[in-house]
Amino acid sequence: MISLRAAVLGGGSWGTALAYLLARKGYKVKLWVRREEVASELNTRRENLRYLPGVFLPEGVTATASLEEALKGAEAVIFAVPSHAFREVVRETLPFLPPGAYVINGAKGLEVETRLRLSQVFATEAGEGALDRYVVLSGPSHAEEVAREQPTAVVVASRRWEAAEWAQEFLMCPFFRVYTNPDLVGVELGGALKNIIALGTGICEGIGFGDNAKAALMTRGLTEIARLGVRLGANPLTFTGLAGVGDLIVTCTSRHSRNRRAGWEIGKGKSLEEALAAVGMVVEGVRTTKVAYALAQELGVKMPITVETYKVLFEGLSPLVAAQNLMGRARTREIEEVGYC
Ligand SMILES: NC(=O)c1ccc[n+]([C@@H]2O[C@H](COP(=O)([O-])OP(=O)(O)OC[C@H]3O[C@@H](n4cnc5c(N)ncnc54)[C@H](O)[C@@H]3O)[C@@H](O)[C@H]2O)c1
Numbered sequence: 374m375i376s377l378r379a380a381v382l383g384g385g386s387w388g389t390a391l392a393y394l395l396a397r398k399g400y401k402v403k404l405w406v407r408r409e410e411v412a413s414e415l416n417t418r419r420e421n422l423r424y425l426p427g428v429f430l431p432e433g434v435t436a437t438a439s440l441e442e443a444l445k446g447a448e449a450v451i452f453a454v455p456s457h458a459f460r461e462v463v464r465e466t467l468p469f470l471p472p473g474a475y476v477i478n479g480a481k482g483l484e485v486e487t488r489l490r491l492s493q494v495f496a497t498e499a500g501e502g503a504l505d506r507y508v509v510l511s512g513p514s515h516a517e518e519v520a521r522e523q524p525t526a527v528v529v530a531s532r533r534w535e536a537a538e539w540a541q542e543f544l545m546c547p548f549f550r551v552y553t554n555p556d557l558v559g560v561e562l563g564g565a566l567k568n569i570i571a572l573g574t575g576i577c578e579g580i581g582f583g584d585n586a587k588a589a590l591m592t593r594g595l596t597e598i599a600r601l602g603v604r605l606g607a608n609p610l611t612f613t614g615l616a617g618v619g620d621l622i623v624t625c626t627s628r629h630s631r632n633r634r635a636g637w638e639i640g641k642g643k644s645l646e647e648a649l650a651a652v653g654m655v656v657e658g659v660r661t662t663k664v665a666y667a668l669a670q671e672l673g674v675k676m677p678i679t680v681e682t683y684k685v686l687f688e689g690l691s692p693l694v695a696a697q698n699l700m701g702r703a704r705t706r707e708i709e710e711v712g713y714c
């Protein structure tokens with residue numbers, strides 16, 4: 374096995390799980406976290422008690438609070454910070470980014486202020502040419518299962534095919550199967566937009582609705598993800614794959630999903646703030662709902678589930694009324710709507 378050096382940026386659940394995976398592949402891994410005391414606790418205890426309890430870091434992982442140290446000699450830099458922190462961390466990283474290093478981004482979100490996808494954020498900071506070494510990692514992959522070596526299949530996409538293939542080889546191992554897809558736009562959007570539907574599904578469960586309602590939300594949710602995705606330049610087939618229906622299924626149904634859990638708390642009557650406090654980890658779907666809602670209005674894309682979710686999250690609409698609004702919409706045809714635009 375070739376011994377590569379990797380820097381994983383972000384000491385939350387996803388960063389910890391990816392550091393675990395790469396070290397199990399035999400790579401030398403530096404795990405960057407913001408706070409010195411967190412780095413030294415990870416190095417001594419070998420367990421991320423706050424974000425991924427019960428998982429012990431292999432010897433190959435060293436935590437550090439120094440970006441310079443983390444990035445030194447790295448062949449690959451894996452971003453695993455929440456999307457709202459992505460631009461800031463990219464900026465801090467650029468002075469130390471080794472020239473030939475690949476950048477793999479595991480975050481699933483959109484930038485609220487600019488409505489940009491994260492590859493676009495990266496390009497505005499690092500320059501358009503840097504996208505040739507940029508890869509997005511997405512698909513159904515809860516950290517809690519990846520770090521316990523549970524079989525997982527994911528997808529990587531890049532505008533340059535060789536970069537996606539490099540990342541595939543770099544990440545793939547017996548419990549982590551990696552597919553490639555040339556559709557960077559679709560893979561990014563699938564990973565971000567499914568979180569809105571997971572919030573909606575959680576709300577639905579919190580209210581006490583059953584499996585029929587959940588299946589309806591997931592199916593019609595996929596339709597609106599694809600509608601917006603196609604409008605923004607994605608290949609519709611991507612949404613039938615791991616970054617689309619695959620991640621939608623896992624996020625809407627898994628006990629590990631923070632988006633689903635936050636929705637459940639809201640469905641049970643908690644405010645957004647109370648729900649976020651109860652989850653205690655990043656709930657990407659909240660910010661993504663804001664962006665998708667704005668894009669849908671601006672581009673004239675029909676996204677009724679996103680609109681009702683937005684109203685529940687930000688305008689105080691009762692979840693029950695939101696559900697009634699969706700059920701009471703004018704009658705429509707299923708297949709025509711799958712025409713997407
Ligand atoms: N957890 C998963 O199973 C999973 C799987 C796939 C993708 N993701 C995605 O990975 C990204 C990170 O999620 P996570 O699950 O690791 O979140 P998390 O809530 O578990 O941890 C977030 C981490 O980011 C750190 N952080 C917050 N703001 C920061 C900043 N400004 N600079 C640097 N670090 C900062 C926090 O200290 C924490 O260590 C999200 O976009 C998420 O959607 C998560």
Ligand SMILES: O=P(O)(O)OC[C@H](O)CO
Binds near residue numbers: 632657
């Ligand atoms: O726990 P969630 O809801 O942030 O989802 C995590 C991953 O995106 C699942 O693939």
